[in-house]
Amino acid sequence: MATVWVFGDDVDTDQIVPGRYAPYMKSESELGKFPFIEARPEFAREVQPGDVIVAGRNFGCGSSREYAPRALFIAGVGAIVAPSFARIFFRNALNLGLPLVQADLRGRVVDRQPVDLDLARPGLRVNGEWLALPAQPEWLRLAWAEGGIIQYYARHGRLPVEATS
Amino acid sequence: MAERAMTLAEQILSHAAGHPVQAGDLVIVEIDRCMSHDSLTPEVIDALQGTLNTERVYDPSRVAVMIDHVAPAASVATADAQVRVRRWVREQGIPHFYDVGAGVCHQVMIEERLVAPGQIAFGTDSHATAYGAVGAFGTGVGSRDMALTLASGRNWLRVPETVRVQVNGRFRPGVSPKDLSLYLCGLLGLDGADYQAVEFHGLDWLDLDGRETICSMTTELGAKAGMVPPTGPAVADLDVPEWLGVQPGATYAREIVVDLDSLEPQVSVPYSVDNVVPVTDVGEVPVDLVFVGTCTNGRLGDLRAAAEILRGKHIAPHVRLLVIPASHRILTAATADGTLSTLLDAGATVGTPGCGPCIGRHMGVIGAGEVCLSTANRNFRGRMGSPDGRVYLASPETAAASALAGRIVPATTR
Structure with missing residues (x-):
């Protein structure tokens, strides 16, 4: 079963994937092993597809390095829930199809607790309790549904924002 | 016509959108300049050739590619990646290519006049906010965002609210623009301007070097763009569009006053x-x-x-x-x-x-x-x-x- 990983405020991209572990420096095929490799090595070792990150404010601050969200995406992270995200990280995740949900679940979940994520409703079931997540704008759901803005653009020749405006 | 007063970010994005926009609007605009460096360009090429199936970039003349993040190459892996970048630059006919030793991408962009007042510039680097030193809307993006922009020539943006920083006085000896930036980081925090632009007022006297420092550092506040209004001796030789300038009465999300006369290192x-x-x-x-x-x-x-x-x-x-x-x-x-x-x-x-x-x-x-x-x-x-x-x-x-x-x-x- 998927589990919750709890992080604090201001998780920076140097923590998520240090610059020394970029695909440019290592090899692309290793990227999925690198999220939080130094900041929280047990995450890099034990993260499972569908796991959910619950964090504090300003998740993903710092560098524009897309390999930070991509490492989390490749590792199979199902969603990141935080009260706010750094803007470049937000765009990168949206382009990749890694769902970011703006909500504050700190104090509602415990680190490494089993979790069921349902992005369609959307919400999380933790310890038998349903934690509702805010509904997302239509264009954002379109992007997620097609695996990110880039995939959406490749298929439709337009941006999701244009489909709903 | 009594038009609503706008921030610099609203002016630039309105001009690009072709109609008046305000903070909070989503716009799709042409991106005037694209800068991509060696660290992310291989992933940009992957996304262009793989996912987007794009043979040619939309307009090579808008594109600048720099080798600065590992320069000179420090390993066979980085050397191989740079070989691929150079080959791609030649194939695409990208005129603005700066190889090992030319310098840090943002410095080269400004020095070589590759970015101009009133333009929207994307860079595959968070410190692209530096282009605000010449009154451009510069912002950092990841490799897929850059690939999308190179494929189509445009991209979406949310028009940011703006934090207005009023700077009074002059730096004392031993104190310089970096101290102003660090002071603001301490005051506002890493997300003090998340999704926002930062406008600096009262710096007409400041040289271009100092403007670049404070604009580049706004990304450490989470800012989407940092800008010094393009007025004063430092930018006298730049071509500032007549529609760009400080408009009294613009709406700011927050105003901060810093007194340089009492600023310490x-x-x-x-x-x-x-x-x-x-x-x-x-x-x-x-x-x-x-x-x-x-x-x-x-x-x-x-x-x-x-x-x-x-x-x-x-x-x-x-x-x-x-x-x-x-x-x-x-x-x-x-x-x-x-x-x-x-x-x-x-x-x-x-x-x-x-x-x-x-x-x-x-x-x-x-x-x-x-x-x-x-x-x-x-x-x-x-x-x-x-x-x-x-x-x-x-x-x-x-x-x-x-x-x-x-x-x-x-x-x-x-």
Whole structure:
């Protein structure tokens, strides 16, 4: 079963994937092993597809390095829930199809607790309790549904924002 | 026609959108300039050729590609990646290509006039906010965002709210634009301007070097763009569009006043950029490495400021002083005017213009237990090498004074 990983405020991209572990420096095929490799090595070792990150404010601050969200995406992270995200990280995740949900679940979940994520409703079931997540704008759901803005653009020749405006 | 007064960001995005827009609107606009560096360009090429199935970039003349993040190549892997980037640049007919030694991407963009007032510029680097030094809307994006922009020539943006910073007075001796930036980081925090633009007022007198420093550092507040209105002697030779300028009555999300006359030298303490104290409060911190360089503080004015403090003196025993000019032009100018020999005489060593060890990849990374005082922009754990090293951020003046003292001290008490 998927589990919750709890992080604090201001998780920076140097923590998520240090610059020394970029695909440019290592090899692309290793990227999925690198999220939080130094900041929280047990995450890099034990993260499972569908796991959910619950964090504090300003998740993903710092560098524009897309390999930070991509490492989390490749590792199979199902969603990141935080009260706010750094803007470049937000765009990168949206382009990749890694769902970011703006909500504050700190104090509602415990680190490494089993979790069921349902992005369609959307919400999380933790310890038998349903934690509702805010509904997302239509264009954002379109992007997620097609695996990110880039995939959406490749298929439709337009941006999701244009489909709903 | 009584039009609503706009912030600089609203003016630029309205002009690009072709109709008036305001903070909070989503717009799709042409992106005037695209800068991509060696660290992310291989992924940009992958996304263009793979996912987007795009043979040709939309308009090569808008594109600039730079090799600065690992320059010169530090391994076979980085050398191979650079071979691929150079080949792609030739195939695409991209006219603005700057190879190893040209300098840090943002410095080159501004120096070579590749970005102009009123333009929207994307860079595959968070410090693309630096283009606000010439009154452009510069912002950082990832590799897929860049690929999408290169494929279509446009992209979406949310029009940001703006934080207005009113700067009064002048820097005292030993205090410089980096101290203003660090002070703001301490005051506002790492997300103090998340999704927002930052506009600096009262800096008509400030030179281009200083404008670049403070605009680039707004990304450490989470800002989407940082801008100094393009007025004053520093930008007198730039072509500023008539529609661009400060409009009294524009709506700001927040206003902050900083008095430079009372601003002291600041230092950011590991492991967070917003963990800022006056240098006089940092305590006894011996340093192993002092690094003067990067897109934040590797310009000619920065090198000269450091040289003035180091002139005729020598750095402390057991301290290494690494100077990396931000561009080839700066290296050339610092050679011609004697700045470089002053630095070398004081015990400095000099690296190839580029990013140097800022991202912890080569040319001076630090080991476990080492302390670096850097003029760069980030001090997150592991940023410059070992996760057990510690990076303090400060101005070139503080860096030079600290190299002499062997510990972190302000330049004002030397």
